Amino acid sequence: MKKVKDWFDAQGWKAQPFQQQCWKAYAEGKNGMLHAPTGSGKTYALWGGIVAHTLQQKVPVKGLNALWITPLRALAVEIQQATQRMNDALLPDQKIGLRTGDTPQSERAKQKRNPPFGLVTTPESLHVLMSTKDHQKQLSQLQVVVVDEWHELLGTKRGVQMELAIAYLRSFSPQLKVWGISATLGNKTLAREVLLGTTQNYTTVEARINKKIRVKSILPKNMESFPWRGHLGLHLLPQVLKLVQKNRTTLIFTNTRAQCEIWFHRLLEADPNLAGTIAMHHGSIDKKIRLWVEDALRNETLKVVVCTSSLDLGVDFSPVENCIQIGSPKGVGRFIQRAGRSGHRPKAGSTIHFLPTHAMELIESVALQRGIEKQQIEDRIPYLNAYDVLLQFLMTLAVGRGFHPQEIFPVIRQTFCFQTIDESIWQWLMNFLVQGSQSLEHYDEYKKIVVLDDGTHKVLNKGIALRHRLSMGTIVSDADLKVRYQKGGYLGTVEEWFVSKLKPGDVFTFSGRNLELIRLHNMEVIVRKSKSGKAKIPAWMGGRMSFSAHLSDLLKNALFETRNHTTPEFKALAPVFAQQQKESLVPQPHQFLIERFTTKEGVHTVFYPFEGYAIHEAMASLMAYRISLLSPISFTMSFNDYGFELLSDQGFDREEFMDNDLLTPDHLMDDLEKSINVSEMARRRFRDIAVISGLVFQGFPNKPIKAKHLQSGSQLFFDVFKDYEPDNLLYQQAIEETFDHGMERGRMTQVFENIQKQTIVWRECSQPTPFSFPLITDRIRAKLSSESVEDRIKKMYLQLEKAGQ
Numbered sequence: 057m058k059k060v061k062d063w064f065d066a067q068g069w070k071a072q073p074f075q076q077q078c079w080k081a082y083a084e085g086k087n088g089m090l091h092a093p094t095g096s097g098k099t100y101a102l103w104g105g106i107v108a109h110t111l112q113q114k115v116p117v118k119g120l121n122a123l124w125i126t127p128l129r130a131l132a133v134e135i136q137q138a139t140q141r142m143n144d145a146l147l148p149d150q151k152i153g154l155r156t157g158d159t160p161q162s163e164r165a166k167q168k169r170n171p172p173f174g175l176v177t178t179p180e181s182l183h184v185l186m187s188t189k190d191h192q193k194q195l196s197q198l199q200v201v202v203v204d205e206w207h208e209l210l211g212t213k214r215g216v217q218m219e220l221a222i223a224y225l226r227s228f229s230p231q232l233k234v235w236g237i238s239a240t241l242g243n244k245t246l247a248r249e250v251l252l253g254t255t256q257n258y259t260t261v262e263a264r265i266n267k268k269i270r271v272k273s274i275l276p277k278n279m280e281s282f283p284w285r286g287h288l289g290l291h292l293l294p295q296v297l298k299l300v301q302k303n304r305t306t307l308i309f310t311n312t313r314a315q316c317e318i319w320f321h322r323l324l325e326a327d328p329n330l331a332g333t334i335a336m337h338h339g340s341i342d343k344k345i346r347l348w349v350e351d352a353l354r355n356e357t358l359k360v361v362v363c364t365s366s367l368d369l370g371v372d373f374s375p376v377e378n379c380i381q382i383g384s385p386k387g388v389g390r391f392i393q394r395a396g397r398s399g400h401r402p403k404a405g406s407t408i409h410f411l412p413t414h415a416m417e418l419i420e421s422v423a424l425q426r427g428i429e430k431q432q433i434e435d436r437i438p439y440l441n442a443y444d445v446l447l448q449f450l451m452t453l454a455v456g457r458g459f460h461p462q463e464i465f466p467v468i469r470q471t472f473c474f475q476t477i478d479e480s481i482w483q484w485l486m487n488f489l490v491q492g493s494q495s496l497e498h499y500d501e502y503k504k505i506v507v508l509d510d511g512t513h514k515v516l517n518k519g520i521a522l523r524h525r526l527s528m529g530t531i532v533s534d535a536d537l538k539v540r541y542q543k544g545g546y547l548g549t550v551e552e553w554f555v556s557k558l559k560p561g562d563v564f565t566f567s568g569r570n571l572e573l574i575r576l577h578n579m580e581v582i583v584r585k586s587k588s589g590k591a592k593i594p595a596w597m598g599g600r601m602s603f604s605a606h607l608s609d610l611l612k613n614a615l616f617e618t619r620n621h622t623t624p625e626f627k628a629l630a631p632v633f634a635q636q637q638k639e640s641l642v643p644q645p646h647q648f649l650i651e652r653f654t655t656k657e658g659v660h661t662v663f664y665p666f667e668g669y670a671i672h673e674a675m676a677s678l679m680a681y682r683i684s685l686l687s688p689i690s691f692t693m694s695f696n697d698y699g700f701e702l703l704s705d706q707g708f709d710r711e712e713f714m715d716n717d718l719l720t721p722d723h724l725m726d727d728l729e730k731s732i733n734v735s736e737m738a739r740r741r742f743r744d745i746a747v748i749s750g751l752v753f754q755g756f757p758n759k760p761i762k763a764k765h766l767q768s769g770s771q772l773f774f775d776v777f778k779d780y781e782p783d784n785l786l787y788q789q790a791i792e793e794t795f796d797h798g799m800e801r802g803r804m805t806q807v808f809e810n811i812q813k814q815t816i817v818w819r820e821c822s823q824p825t826p827f828s829f830p831l832i833t834d835r836i837r838a839k840l841s842s843e844s845v846e847d848r849i850k851k852m853y854l855q856l857e858k859a860g861q
Contacts, residue, residue: 057083059111060104063145074263075101079108081259082200082233089206089236089248092263093396098237101261102202103139106174107146109199117150119197122174125182125218126204129156130350135204136176147173155181168194179209179217180529186221187452187525198229203251206236207389210247211436213530213748216445219471223253224453227467239393242606243435250438250472268405269395269428273412273421274299274380275628289382289413290322296380297327299409300360303378305353308362309394310382319382320362333359337367365390379406383413384420384697386668387604388427389434414830415632416698418625423610426617434604439473441792443485443785444749445530446474450489450513451750452528454505455521458514461486484785489513495781504750523753532744539581542574547583555581556740557677559733563588588690605803608667615666616645636826640819648719648814651828652707653821659707662828664699667807674732674799675807676700681731682718683708694835701831710818719816721808728799734791737798739774742790746770749786823859824852 057079064071074090075097081088082105092098106122124139126132132154140152150173155164157180167175171194177185185191201222209215226232236251238244244260252258274295300306300323308323310316320336335349335358352358353376361367385391395408410421427433439445446468453459465482468474487493490513492502504520505513515521537555539547558564558573563586571583620626626633636642643649649664665675672695680691680702692703728734746752752769777787795801824832833849 057108059146060108060142063142064100064104066145069097071104072097072101072263072265074261074265075104077259077261078102078235079105081261082106082235083109083112085233085257087234087252087255087258088261089238089244089251089258090261090263091238091241091244092261093239093265093392096263096265098239098263099135099138099204100142101263102235102237103142106200107142110147110150110173117173117197120171120173120175120195121197121199123182123198123201124174124176124204125179125201126176127178127208127214128205129158129178130346131204132156132176132178133347139174139176143173150174152176155185157181171197179214179221182221183217183449183452183528184525186224187455187528189457191456192228195225195229198225198232200233200235201225203234203236205239206247206251207238207241207436210238210241210250211438213439213442213445215250216439216442216471216473217449217530219250219253219473220446220449220468222251223467223470224449224464226253226470227464239396241389241436242433246438247436253470253472269392270405270407271395271410271421271425271428272407273410273418273625273628275418275624279415279628279631289411290318292411293322293326296411297323299378299380300330301327305356305358305376306360306378306380307367307376307394308360308380308382309367309385310362310364311385312364315382316362316364323360323362330360333357335361337361337363377407379408380411381408382411384417385424386697387434387607388424388432388610389604391424392428392433395428415629416827416830418629419614420607420611422620422623422625423607423614426614426620427606427610432606432610434606437797439797441476441789442473443789444745447485447488447749448524448528448530450485451504451515451524454489454513454515455524458508458512460511461513462511481785486513488785493781493784495776495784502751524750527747527750527753530748532747537576537581539571539583542582542584547571550581556736557733559736604668605806612645612666615642632826639821639823640825640827641817643817646814647817648811649827650816650818651821651825652710652818653823653825653828654707655824658703658705660824660828660832661702661704661707662699662825662831663702664827665807665811666698667803668697669695670800671804671807672696672700674728674804676702677731678724678728679718681727682716683713686712686716692835694831696831696834698827699831701828701835703835714816714818719808719811721805721812724805724808725795725801728804732799734794735778738790738794739771741793741798742774742787743770745786745790745793746773751786823856829853829856 057076060079061071074092078088078090078101082102090098090101092101110117110121124135126135136152136154143150143152152174153163153167153172153176155167155175155177157178159181168188185194188194203209203218203222206215209218222232222234226234234252234255236248238247241247248258248260274292276292296308308319310319316336316338320334324330324334335352337346337349349358349361353361379394381391381394385394391408395406410417410424412418412421450459450464453464461482468482469477484493489505490503490507491497492499492504496502504515504517504524506516507513515524537550539550541547554564555573555576560573560575563570563572570586570588572586572588574582574584576582614620633642640651641647641649643664651660651662651664653660663675663679665672667675676693676695679700680693683689683691683702687708689704689706689708694701694703743752746769751773774787774790777784781787832852836848
């Protein structure tokens with residue numbers, strides 16, 4: 057350990073207590089979890105332990121000793137360089153390899169012939185490695201697996217991939233140590249249980265670094281009484297430019313790719329001198345350009361980068377002095393992660409500027425600051441019984457050296473995800489791979505695995521093996537659907553998740569027109585023009601990010617805590633609150649506010665649960681369904697993070713609504729199932745499940761199968777299972793995931809139980825209120841062309857200002 061400390065001293069660093077704790081725990085042979093903020097030196101906390109332990113070995117080390125798993129390729133390059141730097145000084149003969157989807161075949165072959173001491177890779181590349189026949193021999197010397205950024209993998213199917221890989225590696229390397237590194241996470245105990253499994257030989261290390269995060273809101277000079285989305289954002293461009301010019305390097309985080317493009321172009325228009333020193337970074341940009349941007353950030357040749365979550369994770373850009381968040385990040389964890397991009401050094405403070413896209417987001421700024429103070433970070437909910445990932449994993453083993461079901465079954469049960477799996481389910485899975493399940497047993501192409509005389513389950517068909525290797529992984533992209541008229545005429549594309557919630561006959565607004573859905577045919581949305589004035593508004597995926605439950609609680613508390621009323625944000629919001637209180641009220645924690653007012657558009661009823669977009673979207677459909685049981689009224693719905701609006705030609709009866717207790721949690725899931733097209737949502741989820749489980753093939757790299765064929769293939773399976781094999785585990789999984797991950801069943805129940813404890817306050821208003829204004833303007837914006845939107849909103853705003861005076 058002394059040599060590692062000496063190396064730290066030579067770099068001009070001081071080994072921190074948490075780093076020394078990790079080195080000691082590693083030397084004692086422990087597994088562990090390290091919780092440390094971004095930029096605190098967590099890579100060397102573990103690599104230092106691995107190097108110190110290796111230096112103490114009496115015999116020379118051979119083969120692959122350490123696997124370092126990271127969720128991002130960009131991060132993999134960074135880790136490989138950092139670990140190699142320490143090895144060059146202390147273990148000069150031991151090289152660190154890199155294996156991701158970008159690694160050329162020649163390099164992989166070289167790694168196989170002459171394994172490096174350490175290998176930095178991704179979950180997908182590790183599974184590809186395990187699909188080779190001699191992978192156990194290659195991994196026989198393995199001492200440790202480090203899973204970096206575990207908080208990013210937990211709660212995703214990539215996390216399940218890691219659970220399976222670790223349980224399997226332990227089955228033939230019992231000496232294996234497993235360590236997880238996590239930055240921002242709420243449920244730390246559960247995170248450890250999922251990664252480390254049932255082992256009792258573990259330690260948890262907390263880097264108690266008081267990393268100061270300063271949040272500064274960018275405030276407008278004058279605040280209107282009626283806020284509306286998007287109005288504030290670009291109006292604050294001059295203030296953003298001042299910050300950019302004042303700092304050496306600035307990262308500007310946006311929530312969507314479209315927003316990223318807009319800000320990049322607007323900044324360049326406003327200051328042409330930025331040309332050559334401003335760049336963009338998001339997932340749709342070519343990989344070579346992204347890598348160039350990352351290098352340019354490190355070398356300080358760029359002054360400003362406008363990015364999305366593509367730069368959220370721990371890539372080290374030490375020169376970044378300043379971060380700006382455009383609009384709400386929707387969660388405390390994500391906000392802390394982004395703030396940590398500036399001052400990305402141990403003990404350095406971080407500053408992040410929060411730019412509200414509309415006035416209400418200033419309340420979120422205060423809520424986020426309180427969340428950082430209290431370290432109230434979101435939980436990540438792990439998957440249970442993800443049979444699609446398990447089937448893919450079993451195929452991976454069968455493509456390689458094969459497996460014996462009775463040997464691998466107890467290994468699978470070691471994982472958190474599959475702890476409840478029983479013999480009957482296991483038998484079903486084996487039957488699915490060998491016979492092709494009950495519905496598909498007459499089709500040879502679904503009989504993928506052959507049982508050899510000694511009981512080994514193996515893939516012998518080279519075509520099946522190749523197709524599997526090309527399909528490995530759990531990331532399935534969402535599809536865009538073409539919208540076209542029945543008689544021809546193409547209107548554009550809309551995201552699949554939005555359409556999945558529509559039933560034939562439903563009317564939605566698109567491209568400035570009200571359209572009625574006739575049917576979904578393959579990957580096309582067939583529509584006709586509708587004269588109906590009531591329509592649903594599509595939103596695009598990035599704009600659909602919803603509040604976390606933690607941020608929802610923080611936001612409600614921020615509204616009522618008196619100490620917040622002296623903050624610059626609340627002082628700026630004074631005109632908004634004054635107008636809201638005058639026309640309606642600012643609800644207290646024990647109150648549930650409903651507002652009713654009438655305009656030329658019709659009767660508006662607005663509900664304020666403050667629970668986030670995703671919950672409000674489901675609540676709006678549920679309320680519309682329950683009200684329609686009392687009186688046949690059709691509604692246009694609109695929702696945001698604060699509440700939802702039901703707009704109708706006639707008002708439903710207030711007394712009837714209250715007397716029938718329509719906000720009851722009773723029969724919640726049954727009513728939700730009737731109000732939302734659950735079957736269609738499950739059908740969409742099933743597409744991903746079908747791809748991951750290998751039921752549907754995505755195509756060869758140079759000849760991918762068209763999305764519409766992929767969809768129609770999985771739809772066919774879905775319908776067959778639904779009608780003829782309803783107990784099919786993959787079909788059941790699609791239904792369960794729709795409720796648990798699509799609709800957040802647990803949280804939805806909690807919301808309705810909380811409402812029961814609140815007093816419902818119904819306010820009859822003479823005009824729209826400041827709280828309702830963003831909902832109305834969002835709906836108008838989706839309906840009209842962009843030029844006429846601003847004019848119409850401006851006119852509405854001026855009328856309301858006049859009436860409010």
